[in-house]
Amino acid sequence: MTTFTLAYLSDPYFAPLPPPRLRDLMSQRVLGYLNWRRNRDLRHSRAIADALVADVKAQAPGHIAVTGDLVNIALDAEFRAALDWMHQVGSPHDVSLVPGNHDAYVSSVYPHGIELWSDYMRGDGASNNAALTFPYVRRRGPLLLIGTSTAIPTAPFMATGTLGQPQLDALERILAQNKSAEGFRVLLIHHPLRSKRRHKRLTDAPALREILRCHGVELILHGHDHKHSLMWFDGPAGEIPAVGVPSASAVIDGKHDPAAYNLFRITHDNDAWRCDWSVRGYQDGRDGISELRAQRLVGA
Ligand SMILES: [Fe+2]
Numbered sequence: 475m476t477t478f479t480l481a482y483l484s485d486p487y488f489a490p491l492p493p494p495r496l497r498d499l500m501s502q503r504v505l506g507y508l509n510w511r512r513n514r515d516l517r518h519s520r521a522i523a524d525a526l527v528a529d530v531k532a533q534a535p536g537h538i539a540v541t542g543d544l545v546n547i548a549l550d551a552e553f554r555a556a557l558d559w560m561h562q563v564g565s566p567h568d569v570s571l572v573p574g575n576h577d578a579y580v581s582s583v584y585p586h587g588i589e590l591w592s593d594y595m596r597g598d599g600a601s602n603n604a605a606l607t608f609p610y611v612r613r614r615g616p617l618l619l620i621g622t623s624t625a626i627p628t629a630p631f632m633a634t635g636t637l638g639q640p641q642l643d644a645l646e647r648i649l650a651q652n653k654s655a656e657g658f659r660v661l662l663i664h665h666p667l668r669s670k671r672r673h674k675r676l677t678d679a680p681a682l683r684e685i686l687r688c689h690g691v692e693l694i695l696h697g698h699d700h701k702h703s704l705m706w707f708d709g710p711a712g713e714i715p716a717v718g719v720p721s722a723s724a725v726i727d728g729k730h731d732p733a734a735y736n737l738f739r740i741t742h743d744n745d746a747w748r749c750d751w752s753v754r755g756y757q758d759g760r761d762g763i764s765e766l767r768a769q770r771l772v773g774a
Contacts (some may be wrong), residue, residue, distance in 0.1 A: 475743050478615040480660065481535035483735040484697030485543040485574065485721040486523045486559065522733045522756070523723040527563055529754060529763045530735055537614045538564055540594075541697035542574025542625065542664040543721075545587075553587045566593035570612055570619050574664035574697060575633050578625035588625070595621060609645050611652075616742055618657030620648060620691070624665045624676055633674045635665035635698075642681050649689035654711070658740050658747050659691040666696045667707060667716055674698065683707055686714060692747055692772060693717070693738065700724065701731045702753065702767075715771050720755065732756035734766060741773075748773030 530538060540563065545552035563569050571594035577587065588595070589606060596602075597610030608623040622645065624635030637645075652659060665676035667683055676682070686694075690709035694716035703718030720731035734755020741748045749772035754765050 475741055477739050477741045478537075478617065478658075479533065479535040480617060480738045480740065481530045481533060481538045481735060482541075482695050482717070482719060482738065483526060483530065483538070483722040484541040484664075484695075484719050485700055486540075486556075486723045487518045487543060487546055487576070487721060517725055517727055517730065518721065518723040519725050520723065522725055523559070524562070525763065526722050526733050526735055526755070527559075530563075533737060533754075535737065537617060537619070538569045539619065539660070539662055539695055540569060540571045541662055541695055542572050543576040543697060544571075544574070544591075545576055548577065548587055550587075553590045557590050560591060560594055566596070569594055570614075570621055570662060571595050572608075572621045572662045572664055573623050573625035575625055575628065575635055578627050585625075597621075608641055609648060611648060613657065616658050616740055618652055618659045619662060620645065620659060621662045624663060631673060633698075634677050635675075636677045637663075637682060638678070642678065642685060645682075646685050646689065649685065649691065654690060654692060654747070655745075658693070658742070658749070661686075661691045661694045663694065663696050665698050666703070666705070666718055667694065668705060669699075690714060693749065695719075695736075702734065715751075717751065717771075719753075724756075726756055726758055728758060732758070738771070743773075746773055 544556035571591055573588045592606055595606055598612050610621045612619040624637055626636050628634055667679050669675040687708045696718050699718050700721045705716045706713040707716055719736055720734045722733050724730055724733045726732040734753055737752045739750045751769055751771040752765055753767040754763055757766055
């Protein structure tokens with residue numbers, strides 16, 4: 475009986491933002507840029523993100539998942555800086571990425587901006603020159619990683635995401651062909667499957683929840699909300715945990731969850747999956763990165 479460790483982090487929003495050119499701001503970017511200067515500039519730190527990655531690597535996980543929002547306003551320089559950071563996180567074989575809404579911030583750069591990160595979003599067997607397709611499927615150890623894209627350019631002040639019918643259909647086919655016995659199925663998705671804020675929601679979440687209710691996965695990982703989160707959704711053999719995490723670069727400001735990441739230790743024992751979850755990160759009143767929470771998530 476061996477244990478496989480999956481690490482999970484999200485929403486690093488690299489700071490500092492490279493200086494935009496005037497013509498870069500002639501779009502929705504101007505609102506995002508003002509928002510960054512007013513709020514996020516002070517709330518995110520590259521040093522924090524780097525420390526978090528160093529702590530992840532010290533745990534020697536078998537694989538690392540990242541669920542998007544690597545950039546802020548989708549400047550070319552941001553995509554390149556994010557790629558450098560992804561190389562720091564690990565090789566494309568060892569790290570799986572899905573994009574977030576900020577990675578498709580303006581329609582003029584979508585999808586070619588995220589194509590710079592293609593190696594981290596390619597399913598097993600896809601050739602190096604193949605166009606990006608979602609969902610992608612990767613097998614790593616006992617894991618079956620299913621990476622989706624909810625990234626779509628949106629109107630100003632909106633941060634919604636959409637899978638779309640082709641992805642929903644493909645996801646249903648993948649899950650019908652890969653039951654729980656085939657692997658510990660992990661759904662990677664930027665937007666949470668339930669949201670109180672309409673302007674930040676996944677627009678086709680009901681359809682996704684219905685597919686999961688019929689076919690199930692073992693674990694859902696999402697970003698977008700920038701906070702510690704555990705929700706449960708109906709599956710065919712019980713409830714499915716959905717875990718969210720704070721931004722990987724969030725500073726301690728007393729108002730928002732500071733940077734953290736998750737570790738999942740997965741074992742297959744007596745024909746059943748077991749998954750132990752621990753959260754490591756920063757916390758108000760504590761020095762450095764430490765374990766914040768540990769509990770069994772799947773299995774007896
Ligand atoms: Fe987001």
